[in-house]
Amino acid sequence: MQKSLHLDPNKCTGCLQCEMACAWENYRSFTVAKSRIKVFTFHREGRFVPYTCTQCDEAWCMTACPVDAIRLDPETGAKIVLEPTCVGCKVCTIACPFGTINYVAQTGKVQKCDLCGGAPACAKACPTGAITYVDSDWTGFGKMRQWAGKTDTNPATV
Amino acid sequence: MAWTKNVLRVNLETGSCTTEPLNLAWAQDYLGQRGLATKYLVSEIDPKVDPFSPKNKLIFVTGPLTGTMAATGGRYSVVTKGPLTGAIACSNSGGYFGAELKFAGWDMVIFEGASPKPVYLLIQDGKAELVDAAHLWGKTVWETEEMLKRFHQDPQIRVAAIGRAGENRVLYAGIVNDLHRAAGRSGVGAVMGSKNLKAVAVRGTRTDAYTMADPEAFMRATEAGKQVLAANGVTGQGLPTYGTQVLMNVINELGALPTRNHRDIQFEGAQAISGEAMHTKRPTDGKANLVTNGACFGCTIACGRISRMDPSHFSIQDKPQYQGASGGVEYEAAWALGAANGVSDLETLTYANFLCNEDGFDPISFGATVGAAMELYELGLLTKEQVGFELPFGSTEAMVKLAELTARGEGFGKEIGLGSKRLCAKYGRPELSMTVKGQEFPAYDGRGLQGMGLAYATSNRGACHLRGYMVSPEVLGIPVKMEPQATEGKPAMLKAFQDLTAVVDSSGLCLFTTFAWGLSDIQPQIQAACEGDWSEERLLLVGERIWNLEREFNLAAGLTGKDDTLPPRLLKEPAKTGPQKGAVSKLPQMLPEYYRVRGWTPEGVPTAETRTRLGV
Numbered sequence: 001m002q003k004s005l006h007l008d009p010n011k012c013t014g015c016l017q018c019e020m021a022c023a024w025e026n027y028r029s030f031t032v033a034k035s036r037i038k039v040f041t042f043h044r045e046g047r048f049v050p051y052t053c054t055q056c057d058e059a060w061c062m063t064a065c066p067v068d069a070i071r072l073d074p075e076t077g078a079k080i081v082l083e084p085t086c087v088g089c090k091v092c093t094i095a096c097p098f099g100t101i102n103y104v105a106q107t108g109k110v111q112k113c114d115l116c117g118g119a120p121a122c123a124k125a126c127p128t129g130a131i132t133y134v135d136s137d138w139t140g141f142g143k144m145r146q147w148a149g150k151t152d153t154n155p156a157t158v
Numbered sequence: 159m160a161w162t163k164n165v166l167r168v169n170l171e172t173g174s175c176t177t178e179p180l181n182l183a184w185a186q187d188y189l190g191q192r193g194l195a196t197k198y199l200v201s202e203i204d205p206k207v208d209p210f211s212p213k214n215k216l217i218f219v220t221g222p223l224t225g226t227m228a229a230t231g232g233r234y235s236v237v238t239k240g241p242l243t244g245a246i247a248c249s250n251s252g253g254y255f256g257a258e259l260k261f262a263g264w265d266m267v268i269f270e271g272a273s274p275k276p277v278y279l280l281i282q283d284g285k286a287e288l289v290d291a292a293h294l295w296g297k298t299v300w301e302t303e304e305m306l307k308r309f310h311q312d313p314q315i316r317v318a319a320i321g322r323a324g325e326n327r328v329l330y331a332g333i334v335n336d337l338h339r340a341a342g343r344s345g346v347g348a349v350m351g352s353k354n355l356k357a358v359a360v361r362g363t364r365t366d367a368y369t370m371a372d373p374e375a376f377m378r379a380t381e382a383g384k385q386v387l388a389a390n391g392v393t394g395q396g397l398p399t400y401g402t403q404v405l406m407n408v409i410n411e412l413g414a415l416p417t418r419n420h421r422d423i424q425f426e427g428a429q430a431i432s433g434e435a436m437h438t439k440r441p442t443d444g445k446a447n448l449v450t451n452g453a454c455f456g457c458t459i460a461c462g463r464i465s466r467m468d469p470s471h472f473s474i475q476d477k478p479q480y481q482g483a484s485g486g487v488e489y490e491a492a493w494a495l496g497a498a499n500g501v502s503d504l505e506t507l508t509y510a511n512f513l514c515n516e517d518g519f520d521p522i523s524f525g526a527t528v529g530a531a532m533e534l535y536e537l538g539l540l541t542k543e544q545v546g547f548e549l550p551f552g553s554t555e556a557m558v559k560l561a562e563l564t565a566r567g568e569g570f571g572k573e574i575g576l577g578s579k580r581l582c583a584k585y586g587r588p589e590l591s592m593t594v595k596g597q598e599f600p601a602y603d604g605r606g607l608q609g610m611g612l613a614y615a616t617s618n619r620g621a622c623h624l625r626g627y628m629v630s631p632e633v634l635g636i637p638v639k640m641e642p643q644a645t646e647g648k649p650a651m652l653k654a655f656q657d658l659t660a661v662v663d664s665s666g667l668c669l670f671t672t673f674a675w676g677l678s679d680i681q682p683q684i685q686a687a688c689e690g691d692w693s694e695e696r697l698l699l700v701g702e703r704i705w706n707l708e709r710e711f712n713l714a715a716g717l718t719g720k721d722d723t724l725p726p727r728l729l730k731e732p733a734k735t736g737p738q739k740g741a742v743s744k745l746p747q748m749l750p751e752y753y754r755v756r757g758w759t760p761e762g763v764p765t766a767e768t769r770t771r772l773g774v
């Protein structure tokens with residue numbers, strides 16, 4: 001079964017544990033500037049929104065890469081960057097409509113979410129359940145359940 | 159190493175920014191943050207210095223666990239000699255700023271001297287420079303942050319700034335970071351203003367600035383800590399749901415909620431300004447005051463309140479900038495802006511709180527000072543002509559006006575900006591000031607909770623609930639239940655709390671973890687992060703050393719044991735209602751015992767033996 005990261009902004013508190021977990025996984029550092037998942041604060045709306053790569057099937061970044069450095073991980077469905085192949089031309093960062101693949105000056109390569117090979121560190125670190133790693137075919141399950149709970153099975157007759 | 163080992167020294171006089179290595183021997187003795195910066199300050203300034211003199215210094219400091227995955231590992235402190243008290247001032251803040259400073263590679267920034275013109279400090283990793291802030295002077299904290307991000311074209315910059323309160327030297331001006339998190343108390347923002355320093359803007363992207371001593375053990379220890387927080391009723395449910403406001407009804411029912419400048423000890427309007435009320439839909443617009451809860455950096459508790467006001471409230475009708483969501487009231491603020499003045503309109507409190515964040519002043523000292531002014535007004539010692547408007551207890555209009563005037567230093571706001579000690583002295587009734595060492599009480603009455611009375615009287619930064627939170631044993635039964643009116647065992651318990659708190663404040667962690675965590679939960683996290691031996695015994699010794707160092711500074715600054723006291727109202731006027739009816743503070747019974755367990759003389763001075771034992 002393929003799994004996807006499921007992000008629920010309503011549960012997010014903006015604690016950045018996910019960002020630290022991501023940076024730790026890839027850099028052994030807590031510096032959130034290196035995280036591939038970003039949590040945005042919309043202060044005036046009182047909303048925190050975690051955001052990262054959705055692993056498009058027909059991924060713009062993958063299609064755009066001139067040296068074929070972005071490949072499909074058949075296990076997880078993730079589009080992953082092959083660092084030794086990447087030439088740092090940044091075409092993928094232009095191609096991606098969502099901004100979730102970015103250049104890293106420190107390495108001269110690009111980076112994006114790779115689902116940590118099937119055990120995403122952000123989902124494990126999130127204390128609120130705002131990030132979960134669920135069956136790709138059922139990312140709507142939670143919302144369906146919520147609406148199902150609102151169904152009035154015994155409508156009062158008027 | 160969990161320390162970056164780098165100190166940034168900024169000479170505001172000459173404009174130079176220099177790097178020096180952290181004194182690692184001191185780090186072993188004082189851990190970090192509060193303790194370590196105090197050691198630097200005490201070693202570098204004359205304790206008798208005028209807090210507003212360029213000779214005073216201002217230190218921003220992180221802890222070894224700041225910027226780590228330890229739950230709540232995002233705190234920083236600001237340490238200086240405080241203008242409100244003339245004592246050591248150390249204010250702690252959360253948000254994201256502290257971690258960013260660490261990511262940029264700094265344990266500490268020491269500001270010395272005063273700048274001839276307004277400046278801000280820009281830190282981008284290892285690069286630091288002072289930049290002209292003429293265009294920012296006179297702006298609010300909120301405007302300043304927005305302008306800095308726009309000017310530097312970097313929305314990821316974190317900003318700590320003073321508002322107009324700090325510029326105008328409101329004696330309890332704070333430093334606000336990330337829009338609504340504050341190093342709020344004791345006037346650290348006024349010192350910053352006196353140095354012509356408007357803001358510190360920082361962006362940190364280094365991955366090599368510090369490491370954990372034992373990374374695997376650190377991840378294990380912090381994960382275990384998070385599970386304890388999640389499973390605990392206070393940190394896992396109470397605080398996320400109600401914030402610290404979970405206490406409002408509890409403390410009121412217990413008869414320990416100071417009301418109308420401590421004339422009363424219960425507030426009839428408590429329910430209306432409580433955490434529960436923040437969740438209740440307003441009749442006016444059908445929405446609740448509370449929008450959501452929010453966390454500081456790395457925090458798995460998330461006590462923060464994000465509120466949205468009723469847009470039709472009289473205070474903000476034509477002011478769109480206050481109609482969006484922002485930092486809502488926590489318990490101390492709700493008390494100070496509400497019960498302390500008899501104001502029971504949650505929307506008024508929220509507005510005043512927004513202004514405290516926007517212009518950088520401490521809602522506790524501000525609200526308590528307004529309460530004192532209202533009492534002076536009701537006694538006829540202040541008149542409508544002097545104030546400019548009516549100032550009776552309970553007036554929402556007066557609260558709104560004073561919140562607007564104080565930071566700007568306009569009208570009667572200028573006098574409110576002096577704090578209650580100076581205000582009450584000016585109008586001939588110094589005893590009506592509800593302060594210790596010049597700093598206003600927070601939201602617990604020292605008659606209702608005897609241990610809190612002792613904690614206030616002995617706190618090194620003036621009246622404060624964050625130096626030894628005796629509410630834990632006296633109300634919540636943590637770690638053991640102590641009766642509110644009992645005195646026995648409280649001096650020793652308070653000492654233990656004060657020392658433990660000094661450790662937590664020096665580590666980078668939030669004190670609120672201690673509702674769930676004991677030292678045995680904290681110790682493995684510090685041990686795994688920091689080189690050296692950090693046994694529980696050693697940590698408590700570090701805490702005790704910090705407490706005594708602060709005390710020695712205060713004594714050298716001219717304070718004495720006589721300042722370890724409470725206003726006559728608490729010592730003589732019995733509580734009027736509720737379960738603690740008839741109670742006065744039994745401070746005289748507890749203080750000698752406290753000095754004894756501290757290893758101090760009957761005059762409150764550390765004995766030679768204590769000094770040697772702690773190496774202070």
Ligand code: SF4
Nearest residue numbers: 012013015016018126
């Ligand atoms: S860890 Fe979860 S709650 Fe915290 S910021 Fe990330 S998504 Fe939000």
Ligand code: SF4
Nearest residue numbers: 252454457461668670
């Ligand atoms: S408990 Fe509250 S104050 Fe402490 S770090 Fe968490 S959100 Fe911030």
